[in-house]
Amino acid sequence: MTVIPPLKPHQLYRSCDPDQFTFQTTSELADLTEIIGQKRALEAIRFGSGIRQEGYNLFVLGPPGMGKHSLVRQFLESKASTESKPYDWCYLHNFSQPHKPKMLKLPSGKGEELRLHMEQLVDYLRTAIPAQFESEDYRNQLNAIHQEFNEQQEREIGELGVEAQKKEIILLRTPEGFALAPSRNHEVIPPEQYDKLPQIEKDRIETAIAELQTNLERILSHLPMRRRERNERIKQLNRDTMLSTVAHMFNELRSIYNDLPDVLEYFDAVQQDMVIHVDDFRKPDESINISGMTIVTHQTFNNYQINVLTSNAQTQGAPIVFEDNPTYSNLIGRVEYLSQFGALVTNFTLIKAGALHRANGGYLLLDARKILMQPFAWEGLKRALQARKIHIESLGQVYSLINTVSLEPEPIPLDVKVILFGDRIYYYLLQEYDPEFSELFKVAADFEETIEWNAGNHLLYAQLIATLIRKEGLLPFDCHAVARVIEYSGRLAGDSEKLSMHMRNIADLLVEADFWAREAHHNIVLASDIQQAIDARVRRQDRVRDRLYEAIQRNILMIDTQGSVIGQVNGLSVIELGGFAFAQPTRITATTRFGKGDMINIEREVKLSGAIHSKGVLILSAFLAARYAKNQPLALSASLVFEQSYGMIEGDSASLAELCALLSHLADAPIDQSLAITGSVNQFGQVQAIGAVNEKIEGFFDICAARKLTGNQGVLIPASNVQHLMLRKNVVDAVAAGAFHIYTVENVDQAIMLLTGKQPGEMDQDGKYPEDSINFEISKRLTELARLNQSFAQTSGKSL
Numbered sequence: 001m002t003v004i005p006p007l008k009p010h011q012l013y014r015s016c017d018p019d020q021f022t023f024q025t026t027s028e029l030a031d032l033t034e035i036i037g038q039k040r041a042l043e044a045i046r047f048g049s050g051i052r053q054e055g056y057n058l059f060v061l062g063p064p065g066m067g068k069h070s071l072v073r074q075f076l077e078s079k080a081s082t083e084s085k086p087y088d089w090c091y092l093h094n095f096s097q098p099h100k101p102k103m104l105k106l107p108s109g110k111g112e113e114l115r116l117h118m119e120q121l122v123d124y125l126r127t128a129i130p131a132q133f134e135s136e137d138y139r140n141q142l143n144a145i146h147q148e149f150n151e152q153q154e155r156e157i158g159e160l161g162v163e164a165q166k167k168e169i170i171l172l173r174t175p176e177g178f179a180l181a182p183s184r185n186h187e188v189i190p191p192e193q194y195d196k197l198p199q200i201e202k203d204r205i206e207t208a209i210a211e212l213q214t215n216l217e218r219i220l221s222h223l224p225m226r227r228r229e230r231n232e233r234i235k236q237l238n239r240d241t242m243l244s245t246v247a248h249m250f251n252e253l254r255s256i257y258n259d260l261p262d263v264l265e266y267f268d269a270v271q272q273d274m275v276i277h278v279d280d281f282r283k284p285d286e287s288i289n290i291s292g293m294t295i296v297t298h299q300t301f302n303n304y305q306i307n308v309l310t311s312n313a314q315t316q317g318a319p320i321v322f323e324d325n326p327t328y329s330n331l332i333g334r335v336e337y338l339s340q341f342g343a344l345v346t347n348f349t350l351i352k353a354g355a356l357h358r359a360n361g362g363y364l365l366l367d368a369r370k371i372l373m374q375p376f377a378w379e380g381l382k383r384a385l386q387a388r389k390i391h392i393e394s395l396g397q398v399y400s401l402i403n404t405v406s407l408e409p410e411p412i413p414l415d416v417k418v419i420l421f422g423d424r425i426y427y428y429l430l431q432e433y434d435p436e437f438s439e440l441f442k443v444a445a446d447f448e449e450t451i452e453w454n455a456g457n458h459l460l461y462a463q464l465i466a467t468l469i470r471k472e473g474l475l476p477f478d479c480h481a482v483a484r485v486i487e488y489s490g491r492l493a494g495d496s497e498k499l500s501m502h503m504r505n506i507a508d509l510l511v512e513a514d515f516w517a518r519e520a521h522h523n524i525v526l527a528s529d530i531q532q533a534i535d536a537r538v539r540r541q542d543r544v545r546d547r548l549y550e551a552i553q554r555n556i557l558m559i560d561t562q563g564s565v566i567g568q569v570n571g572l573s574v575i576e577l578g579g580f581a582f583a584q585p586t587r588i589t590a591t592t593r594f595g596k597g598d599m600i601n602i603e604r605e606v607k608l609s610g611a612i613h614s615k616g617v618l619i620l621s622a623f624l625a626a627r628y629a630k631n632q633p634l635a636l637s638a639s640l641v642f643e644q645s646y647g648m649i650e651g652d653s654a655s656l657a658e659l660c661a662l663l664s665h666l667a668d669a670p671i672d673q674s675l676a677i678t679g680s681v682n683q684f685g686q687v688q689a690i691g692a693v694n695e696k697i698e699g700f701f702d703i704c705a706a707r708k709l710t711g712n713q714g715v716l717i718p719a720s721n722v723q724h725l726m727l728r729k730n731v732v733d734a735v736a737a738g739a740f741h742i743y744t745v746e747n748v749d750q751a752i753m754l755l756t757g758k759q760p761g762e763m764d765q766d767g768k769y770p771e772d773s774i775n776f777e778i779s780k781r782l783t784e785l786a787r788l789n790q791s792f793a794q795t796s797g798k799s800l
Contacts, residue, residue: 004750006714006741012727014496018483020455025476025524026466035071036460037451037501045075048443049363049417055442057385057418059368061427062447065504068421069365072445073320076363076419080318086361089310089412090114091348093303095269101307101348103410104262109313114263115306117256118270121249122304125274129281132245133238141237149230156219160212167208171216178216180209242278246271270304302349309333309353309412310360318362323355326371328380331355333392335407351409356381356390359416368422368430381418385440388414450498453490461486461499468507474514480527485509488534491726494694509533541580548575548584553706557644559585560673561704561713567591567665569755570676571642571657572696572715573649581692583699585676587643588654590661594785595637597625602641603649610650619652620659622683623748628775628782635789636782638662652680653690656718656745660752667777669756675743676700677716677751685748689720694727701731701740709734714741716751749775 023029035042041060048058060068088111090104106114132138157178161171170183181188182205189197197205250271257263274281280301312319323330333354337344355364371377376395384390389411420441427444430437451457462482469477477485488509492500500506510525512533517525551557559570571588574581599621603609609617617640625634640658642649656679664671678696680688690696697715704713722744734740745751749760752774761773769776 004743004745004754006743007722007725007735009732009736011722012725012732012735012742013729014453014487014490014726016458016483016486016490018479020458021462021479021482023462023479025478026462026469026482027476029463029466031467031470032460032463034460035075036457036464037448037499038071041071041445041447042075044443044445045072048419048445049076049079051443054388055385055439057420057441058443058445059420059422059427059430059441060445060447061422061424063423063449063502065502066447066449067501067503068447069322070503071447072365072419072421073322076320080320080362081316083318083362085109085312085315086310086318086415088112088308088312089353089357089360091307091309091351091409092266093305093348095273095303098347099407101351101407101409103412104266104306105413106260106263108315109311110257110260111306111308112311112313114257115308117253118304118306121246121253122301124249125246125281126301129242129245129278132241133282138237138241142234145230145233145237149226152226153223160215160219163215164208164212167212169205169208169212171212180212180216182209238278239275242275242281243271246274273303302347305349307349307351309351309357312361319359320363320365321355321359322365324367324370326355326366326377326381327374328376328395329354331371331377332380332384332390333357335392335394335409346407348407348409351392351407354390354392356384356414356416357412360390360412361415363417363419365419365421368420368426371420372426382436382440384414385418386436387411390414447501449501450493450495451501453495453497453499457499458486461489464503465506465510468503468510469514472507472511472514474510475517475523475525477510477513477525478527481513481525481530484527484530487726488530491694494692494726495724496726497723509537512537538580541578542582544575544577545580545582548582549702549706552585552703558587559703560587561707562710563673564670565673566668566670567661568673569657569661569664569671570673570700571654572676572678572700573651573654574692574695574699581695583692583696585700585703586645586654588640588657588661589643590638590640590658590665592636592638592662592665592781594635594788596789597621597634598637600637600639602639603645608645608648610648612652613649613654616652616655616680617658619655619681619683620662623659623681623685624662624782626683627685628779629786632783632786633789634782635785636666638665651690653678655679656681656687656748656751659685659748660755663748663752663774663778664756666781667756667758667774668781669752669758669774669777671755672712672757674704674710674713675716675755676714677755679716679718679721679745679751681748687718687720687745687747687751689718689724693717693721693724697725697742698728698731701734704740705730705734709739711739712741713739714743716743716745716754719744719746 041062045058045060048056060072062068085108088106088108090106090111091101092104094100094102104111157171164171164180165183168183170181170188171178183189250267254264254267257267331354333356334352335346336350336352337346338350339345355366366381371381391411392409394406418441424446430441462479465477465482465485469475485506486499489499489506490496492502492505509530513525513529516532516536517529520529522529548557552559560568561570567590569588571586573584573586575584599617601609601614601617604614604617620640621634624636628634640661642654657677659681660671660677663669676696678690678693680690682688697717700713700715704710725742731740735742743754745754752758753760756774759770759773761769761775763769763775769779
């Protein structure tokens with residue numbers, strides 16, 4: 001097998017040439033008006049926002065920080081501005097069923113106009129009506145009614161008095177009422193004289209008084225009925241007076257809203273109720289002061305208010321609403337209560353709109369995680385979307401948590417496009433476990449995390465940077481600084497052929513670079529300011545890494561960077577804390593012995609091995625058996641362990657290192673400890689790509705550099721990971737100087753050759769490997785173990 005050369009410096013980092021740009025600073029660039037790198041997502045958003053059939057709401061997928069909200073809102077603002085304004089929605093008092101307020105749909109802007117007209121009407125009537133009832137004309141009509149009643153009463157009483165006089169009886173008026181008494185010469189006969197009258201005279205007088213008393217009672221029995229008639233006439237007078245006052249006002253309003261039948265119907269109901277409650281306009285509101293708090297007890301005028309839930313007079317086109325706190329009541333709306341005399345009371349003016357009301361006729365943007373965390377909010381949203389109505393319900397009433405007077409507002413028709421934002425995990429979990437989700441959110445807009453690295457995208461990226469700079473009010477960036485940001489974007493993407501679309505990270509870098517530029521009194525941001533911002537960001541987060549590497553330098557954690565050891569290799573794992581990833585070099589050791597084919601993963605035995613790591617170890621066993629024990633038993637027991645590892649091990653990126661440690665122990669071939677290795681392996685010995693390759697290389701480099709580079713140290717990586725390399729400058733410089741090396745391997749044979757310095761050897765037509773090769777030694781050792789197993793079987797009657 002030929003010698004494998006290390007990678008050249010130009011293969012370790014892809015630079016962005018600033019000379020490709022025609023601008024000197026970002027101030028020369030126009031704002032970016034298009035959405036770059038999200039063609040698939042943009043097509044989904046355009047489709048989902050355009051189709052109006054039921055259930056075609058959107059779920060925007062992607063990790064946080066991608067700029068999903070900004071991009072979607074930018075698209076929607078352009079689209080919504082050309083759409084018609086939605087209706088205004090109001091609630092009105094229901095005069096027949098006060099606990100069921102009526103909803104009213106009005107053209108955009110008419111809701112607030114109607115509310116002001118009704119306020120002006122009530123304010124006018126509260127002054128005009130008392131004045132009308134104090135007018136001379138009203139008083140004359142009122143006096144005429146009273147006079148007519150009094151005259152009729154006096155006439156009947158007078159006629160009774162005349163009749164009494166004819167019978168020598170006097171009709172007396174007393175404080176207690178009327179009385180009849182005998183008379184002589186029009187004067188009441190005193191009791192002592194009455195006693196002296198003859199019995200015949202007394203009988204005549206008593207008979208006359210009894211007849212007159214009967215007539216008097218008949219007259220008096222008609223008085224309540226006449227009083228009711230008088231009161232009805234007074235009420236009718238009041239109603240007529242009220243009607244004459246309000247009729248012309250309502251006629252004016254009817255002329256304004258003559259094209260809105262529902263409003264005209266409402267005016268009729270209000271006018272009728274005002275006429276009935278005319279007395280409420282004639283007396284002032286009553287109030288009670290309790291502990292310094294004034295409580296108005298006369299609330300009739302609330303019935304004539306207009307509760308405008310949503311008004312779109314000031315909006316341009318369809319509304320776009322983002323609800324940051326999607327609780328049940330913030331979404332669906334709520335009915336508020338007032339405390340009066342220890343009781344909770346409410347009315348239709350205390351109905352408050354939710355996000356669905358404000359977004360009705362437009363677009364509602366929600367964060368999936370937040371709405372799923374709120375009790376009842378997700379179910380409430382689905383119920384509204386399925387019914388296409390917003391039904392305001394108090395959760396306290398629904399679940400019998402409170403027992404008080406509540407309202408049942410008439411549901412409002414719902415026409416809204418809901419757009420959920422969330423990680424992909426939420427989308428797939430909802431698809432799997434919520435059967436209603438796929439019926440309501442039929443469109444998925446999946447955002448790309450990277451775009452292609454090419455000159456065209458470089459210019460668009462530069463425009464994007466210029467747009468962010470102007471948005472944040474930062475200093476202009478020169479072309480070299482822009483090129484450095486693009487290179488940093490490639491590092492974020494973990495791919496030399498891609499650029500990251502994680503806009504939050506890029507925006508943060510621009511802000512931090514602006515700070516360092518101002519600290520250095522620069523008028524523009526330079527590439528050095530970008531690098532300082534990157535270094536400062538790492539410095540703020542690398543305390544744990546420094547402590548870990550310090551433990552390695554002090555040999556508390558044992559990692560060799562020189563010498564050779566059998567069955568021991570330097571593996572590379574990655575730790576990510578708070579968004580900062582760094583490598584943790586780990587000593588991996590393997591031992592082999594006579595056995596029955598067991599591959600003992602010590603991490604798994606103590607429950608510190610994840611499923612993927614355990615899978616990788618099982619693949620090693622399959623590889624050994626397939627390559628070296630096709631025609632004989634694999635009489636081998638082996639143990640693998642991550643030394644000084646006290647946490648969970650997951651992933652298969654160490655499987656190549658584990659296999660090399662096994663092969664080293666079997667072949668009795670020492671491994672060069674100045675090399676570290678990463679990569680996964682399959683059953684055929686082929687090396688597969690792994691993640692975080694840059695961090696792994698840099699981690700081992702930092703350990704070696706701290707111990708002084710010898711020129712022999714380096715890292716082995718899968719060949720398929722070369723395209724992902726975007727290494728730090730000091731690593732590239734060390735490679736250029738020959739002080740550090742990075743090798744690529746395609747299979748386990750190449751890896752073991754680099755680690756041991758021995759040829760692996762290829763199998764000939766007879767199935768044998770050349771002597772002095774690694775594979776020959778391994779095959780030889782496994783054959784010895786198989787013979788040992790056979791001898792055990794012969795002596796004991798059974799194999800191990």
